[in-house]
Each structure stands twice: as structure tokens, then as C-alpha cells.
Amino acid sequence: MAPQDPFWKTKTLEAMSRAEWESLCDGCGRCCLHKLRDEDTDEVAFTDVACRLLTIETSRCADYENRRKWVPDCVKLTPKRLKRIDWLPPTCGYRLVAEGRDLEWWHPLVSGDPETVHQAGVSVRGKAIRERDAGAFEDHIVRWPGQPPRGKRARPPAETPTEKTEGDEDP
Numbered sequence: 656m657a658p659q660d661p662f663w664k665t666k667t668l669e670a671m672s673r674a675e676w677e678s679l680c681d682g683c684g685r686c687c688l689h690k691l692r693d694e695d696t697d698e699v700a701f702t703d704v705a706c707r708l709l710t711i712e713t714s715r716c717a718d719y720e721n722r723r724k725w726v727p728d729c730v731k732l733t734p735k736r737l738k739r740i741d742w743l744p745p746t747c748g749y750r751l752v753a754e755g756r757d758l759e760w761w762h763p764l765v766s767g768d769p770e771t772v773h774q775a776g777v778s779v780r781g782k783a784i785r786e787r788d789a790g791a792f793e794d795h796i797v798r799w800p801g802q803p804p805r806g807k808r809a810r811p812p813a814e815t816p817t818e819k820t821e822g823d824e825d826p
Contacts, residue, residue: 661764663752668734679748681762681772684714684779685800686730689792690742699742701800702792705783714778745803746777760811776804 662675671679687709691700708717708725716722722729730736732749743750748758758765761775772778782799789795 685744702795
């Protein structure tokens with residue numbers, strides 16, 4: 656029997672259940688970094704300043720269910736809003752699926768492990784600064800949130816062949 660394709664390859668964003676939709680978030684925290692938009696050019700500049708609710712060590716919101724109570728301008732992603740948002744990182748699961756691309760190897764839905772997003776160097780862990788420690792956001796403009804990761808961590812770990820010992824048989 657052939658394995659069934661995962662839901663993100665077979666369903667539209669609009670057809671996904673809430674649980675499926677929420678699971679598209681890879682937990683990188685990049686969307687929770689403050690962004691600055693130039694009034695004249697409409698260009699977005701990324702900062703390394705985390706929203707006050709983002710727990711940098713985990714790259715997760717400290718109060719996701721009530722986040723809009725604490726941060727009224729927090730954007731609730733929906734399939735409709737996704738079409739108009741230009742600041743999601745290129746690695747974002749929502750963005751990838753909306754663009755008809757597959758999820759990356761480190762996405763927890765692919766790897767089965769929420770730590771791979773950190774191991775691949777995609778998350779804000781170790782890269783972001785707390786809002787209350789930042790000072791002027793303009794002093795914290797960075798490029799990495801708007802770029803895919805580079806280097807060896809951006810690739811899946813190489814599988815090392817296991818050595819056979821006497822008596823081992825191929826299945």
C-alpha cells in the first residue's frame with residue numbers, strides 16, 4: 656500500500672482544520688520579531704527584537720491564546736491575510752504551502768521533532784534580543800529573518816551508514 660501524502664500537500668489552506676493550520680507553524684519565531692516599514696518606499700526592514708510575548712529560548716509565544724489582549728497589533732494569520740502579508744520569512748511553513756512548495760526537512764511535521772528548527776539554525780534562539788532590552792528598534796536592523804539559513808545546518812544531517820556485524824541480514 657502506498658503511503659498517503661501529508662495534508663499540506665493535498666489540502667488547500669482554506670480546507671485545513673484548525674489543528675492542521677496551527678501545525679504549519681514551524682516554531683521559528685521569526686514572524687514575532689519586530690519589523691519596520693519605510694513610509695516612503697514601503698520596504699520592510701527586519702529587526703532582531705522579539706515581541707514582548709516571545710520566549711526567545713523556545714521561540715514560542717508565552718500566551719498564544721491571549722496574545723491579542725497583550726499585543727493588540729499581533730497579526731492573526733489566516734489564508735486570506737496570508738495573501739497580503741509580505742513580511743513572512745522565506746522558510747515559513749504557511750508561506751511555503753501557500754506558494755505550492757514543500758516544507759523544509761527541519762519542519763516538525765517533516766522531521767517529527769520540534770528541535771530540528773533550532774538545530775537547523777532557523778529559529779530566533781540565540782539570535783534575538785528582548786524588547787525591553789533593545790532600545791531603538793532602528794539600531795537592531797538585521798537581514799537574517801528575511802533569508803533562508805545558510806551553511807551546513809541548513810541541510811539535513813547526513814545519514815551515516817550503519818556497519819553490519821556478523822549475523823545481521825538485510826530485511
